[in-house]
Amino acid sequence: MREMILIIISAVLINNIVLSQFLGVCPFLGVSKKLSSAIGMGAAVIFVLTLSSLITWVVQIFVLDKLGIGYLQTIAFILVIAALVQFVEMVMKKNTPDLYKALGVYLPLITTNCAVLGVAIINIQKSYTFMQTLANSIGNGIGFTLALIIFAGIRERLEEADVPMSLNGLPIALITAALMSISFLGFTGLL
Amino acid sequence: MMIYAVISLAVLGAVFGIILGVAEKKFAVEVDPRVEAITEVLPGANCGGCGFPGCNGYAEAIVAGTAPIDICAPGKEEVRQKIAAIMGVDAGDTKQRKVVQLFCNGGKDRAALNYVYEGLQDCHVAATMFKGPKTCSFGCIGFGSCVQTCPFNAIEMGPDQLPVIDYDLCTGCGACVNNCPQHVLKLVEATKLVHVRCSNKEKGKTAKEACTVACIKCKICEKNCPEKAISVVADANGSIAVIDYEKCTNCGICVAKCPTKVIEKILPLNATCAQNKDITMGQNPTGCQQCGLCH
Numbered sequence: 417m418r419e420m421i422l423i424i425i426s427a428v429l430i431n432n433i434v435l436s437q438f439l440g441v442c443p444f445l446g447v448s449k450k451l452s453s454a455i456g457m458g459a460a461v462i463f464v465l466t467l468s469s470l471i472t473w474v475v476q477i478f479v480l481d482k483l484g485i486g487y488l489q490t491i492a493f494i495l496v497i498a499a500l501v502q503f504v505e506m507v508m509k510k511n512t513p514d515l516y517k518a519l520g521v522y523l524p525l526i527t528t529n530c531a532v533l534g535v536a537i538i539n540i541q542k543s544y545t546f547m548q549t550l551a552n553s554i555g556n557g558i559g560f561t562l563a564l565i566i567f568a569g570i571r572e573r574l575e576e577a578d579v580p581m582s583l584n585g586l587p588i589a590l591i592t593a594a595l596m597s598i599s600f601l602g603f604t605g606l607l
Numbered sequence: 608m609m610i611y612a613v614i615s616l617a618v619l620g621a622v623f624g625i626i627l628g629v630a631e632k633k634f635a636v637e638v639d640p641r642v643e644a645i646t647e648v649l650p651g652a653n654c655g656g657c658g659f660p661g662c663n664g665y666a667e668a669i670v671a672g673t674a675p676i677d678i679c680a681p682g683k684e685e686v687r688q689k690i691a692a693i694m695g696v697d698a699g700d701t702k703q704r705k706v707v708q709l710f711c712n713g714g715k716d717r718a719a720l721n722y723v724y725e726g727l728q729d730c731h732v733a734a735t736m737f738k739g740p741k742t743c744s745f746g747c748i749g750f751g752s753c754v755q756t757c758p759f760n761a762i763e764m765g766p767d768q769l770p771v772i773d774y775d776l777c778t779g780c781g782a783c784v785n786n787c788p789q790h791v792l793k794l795v796e797a798t799k800l801v802h803v804r805c806s807n808k809e810k811g812k813t814a815k816e817a818c819t820v821a822c823i824k825c826k827i828c829e830k831n832c833p834e835k836a837i838s839v840v841a842d843a844n845g846s847i848a849v850i851d852y853e854k855c856t857n858c859g860i861c862v863a864k865c866p867t868k869v870i871e872k873i874l875p876l877n878a879t880c881a882q883n884k885d886i887t888m889g890q891n892p893t894g895c896q897q898c899g900l901c902h
Contacts, residue, residue, distance in 0.1 A: 483612075485611055485615060490613070491616065492616065495616075495619060496619075496622060498643075503626060506634040513636075579610070
């Protein structure tokens with residue numbers, strides 16, 4: 417239990433998926449203009465990331481490793497993630513239409529989110545057990561959401577701020593992201 | 608070794624394919640075809656006049672049974688009949704068509720100015736500064752926020768800097784009515800031709816100083832109306848002549864009697880008009896009311 421909590425804290429703050437490992441930067445910049453959409457995207461990522469990590473772990477251990485074809489990891493995982501997102505979308509549309517409407521366009525967007533694939537591969541590289549994989553995936557999902565929400569909050573204020581013309585828009589957003597990344601470096605000594 | 612790779616990936620792909628295929632069938636969401644049919648029939652302007660988020664939202668509400676079929680103002684009678692046919696219900700009585708009316712005639716050179724306004728040409732912005740540059744704080748500000756709001760391009764600014772409404776295009780959706788910061792636009796049944804074209808509720812003398820065509824609360828209209836349809840009504844802000852459209856017969860006596868010519872009969876632009884047979888095209892600047900009486 418203690419170990420799982422440590423994994424979650426490590427994934428959220430110390431090895432934050434966006435700010436320390438630089439995965440999933442595309443949605444981080446793309447969906448952070450409004451706080452409400454950032455929260456929607458974050459929720460969708462937590463959900464898909466956890467599910468896909470568990471399934472890819474099963475595929476890796478019981479299919480790829482058993483047959484000795486570990487080199488197919490990337491392509492097999494992409495296959496799993498793409499199929500899973502489609503499947504989840506269908507199930508949600510049928511059973512929880514409210515959640516489906518709330519997540520909206522962000523759900524299919526996750527198919528191309530490298531954070532999802534990244535976490536799935538990291539789980540294997542660190543040879544986590546099933547429960548450790550679960551903790552790491554949830555932690556990384558929360559970490560992504562946390563970074564996204566903080567960033568969206570800052571960007572909403574940046575809209576009002578007096579930014580030099582040459583830096584207006586994406587340049588100042590990238591500088592902000594870099595500063596956030598540096599500030600997250602402060603968590604390194606936490607554990 | 609290579610055969611394993613090919614087979615395992617093929618199997619993995621096939622398994623996911625089958626799962627998705629089955630899921631597609633099993634989790635298929637049945638969309639009521641009536642929603643689509645009604646959305647197709649609706650005007651598609653997404654004006655929001657019905658109070659639902661767009662035409663699709665209204666169509667869903669109709670099928671869910673939470674909305675009446677007759678609140679689409681732009682769609683008029685035709686759309687109502689079609690929706691009734693799709694839903695299989697009786698269309699009921701013809702609903703009276705409403706159009707928007709401007710309750711102010713204080714255009715350029717008529718209304719006095721308090722100050723020269725050089726800010727953003729927007730009614731809402733101007734309204735934050737003493738209710739606009741005109742001395743009359745009740746009247747039309749005249750920067751045309753209604754023109755931009757109208758989803759049907761039915762309003763444009765006239766030469767006297769007051770909005771002119773095209774009654775052929777106006778659908779009575781009420782988008783401009785809700786957007787007007789001065790509340791001088793109101794929806795009135797299209798068959799009603801006589802209107803008090805003033806919203807100033809101040810005392811007669813003050814109102815007259817602010818605008819040459821202001822209601823001075825003399826009550827001459829009230830005394831002369833044979834139907835008792837017009838009366839000077841007082842409220843917290845003051846008083847003004849108000850027409851009870853339920854009773855008004857478009858007789859026009861008050862129009863003739865009004866000393867400041869505040870009350871106007873806005874006549875249809877039709878040459879063979881049943882209301883006033885001698886009217887010719889272009890005689891009335893405000894345009895045809897589309898009352899339908901001439902047909």
